[in-house]
Amino acid sequence: MTEAAAEPVSAHPVRYRDRVRQTGTAVRPTGCAALAPVRAARPGRAVRRRGLRLPPLVWDSLLPALLLLHITTMRAPRELPVLVALTAALALPLVWRRRAPLTVFGAVAAAASVQWLMDVQLPADIALLVALHTVAANSGRRGTLVAAAVVEAGALLAALRWAADGAFLTLFVALTAMVVAAAVLGVNARTTRAYLAAVEERAARLEQHQDQQARLAVAEERTRIAREMHDIVTHNLSVMVALTDAAVYAQHRSPDRATTAMLQISETGRQALTDMRRSLGILRADEPDVERHPMPGIAQLETLADQMCAAGLPTRLEVRGGHAHVPATAQLTVYRLVQEALTNTLKHTPTGTHAEVRVLCSAETVEVDVTDNGPFSPPPGATPSGHGIPGMRERSAAYGGKLRAGPLPGGGWGVHTRLILGGSGTAAT
Incomplete structure (x- = not known):
């Protein structure tokens, strides 16, 4: 219940993720010598952190930009208007694929249909696979199956129109493999994300449960100590009050009895202090009274009875x-x-x-x-x-x-x- 044997119980238990991990016993440099390599490494780490923290919209804009750049540099100027328009229709919707996966997929599929009707082959057809992957990663099973069926139909139509003589089966199998890979990778990403979310939720519930158990343990320990203190203080003070009254009454008529009562008051006070140290000493490993004076039991009832008789x-x-x-x-x-x-x-x-x-x-x-x-x-x-x-x-x-x-x-x-x-x-x- 306590964090360390030599420390008292804390009302705010330390959480697992806040505990300091031990890194060994090696001596580390201190002062400016220790800070120099850290400062030197900070710019590189800062750049990497800023690079990794780019907004998703920026990442999603890279592929359309590359496809448009490729089509403008690799084709003849007289073909550019149609090719750029078709490439833009295929690639630009990918910028919003995370926000509306099904809508983006429908737009890309429609652009691909127009491309097929115009009998134009473009590298931007990869946008169909990216859109399918996004649907599989963010939608349910039904949406994934419908999107995969649409892309597979497009693969069949593409193989029928653009396959070389005798290469239809090879092209169709290759396109089908890419469709299956995109769908499977998307489903795997969705499953992994759901699993990690479940693990994080379970860890949060477990941490909350541990915090609650720690608080309950602290409250129970406080109640136990309060109960022990009540019994010790109430009993010993009652005995001391009774003995004091007896001593005051007997101080003139029987000085010897008054002296005996005063000695018993002193002994009762010392016993009360010992009991209090013993009860509170459980929280401290360096408290000697815990070992020297074990908790009272049935054998000490006779001493208790004698004490009550004296009172x-x-x-x-x-x-x-x-x-x-x-x-x-x-x-x-x-x-x-x-x-x-x-x-x-x-x-x-x-x-x-x-x-x-x-x-x-x-x-x-x-x-x-x-x-x-x-x-x-x-x-x-x-x-x-x-x-x-x-x-x-x-x-x-x-x-x-x-x-x-x-x-x-x-x-x-x-x-x-x-x-x-x-x-x-x-x-x-």
């Missing part, structure tokens, strides 16, 4: 079944669920409330029950819009569990869920 909430813990097979992430989920439930009890119940935590581990599930015997009494004006219970539901849902939190029939408050270790599913509650 004024007597807590009884019962863990059944071995938890060595439970994944670390699932154990962290159990720990955070119990921590949030006990924190809510500490914040919203009066003094004298007792809490019970029961964790039942089996081969496929981990069942968690946290109950207390105190009435739930939120502060005046408080609204149930916090992140505690929604965060617990999200944690439980990640393992197919459905969390149930609410008042118990006999009084008190209870939180129950069952995590599915074997995969996603619907947990029984």
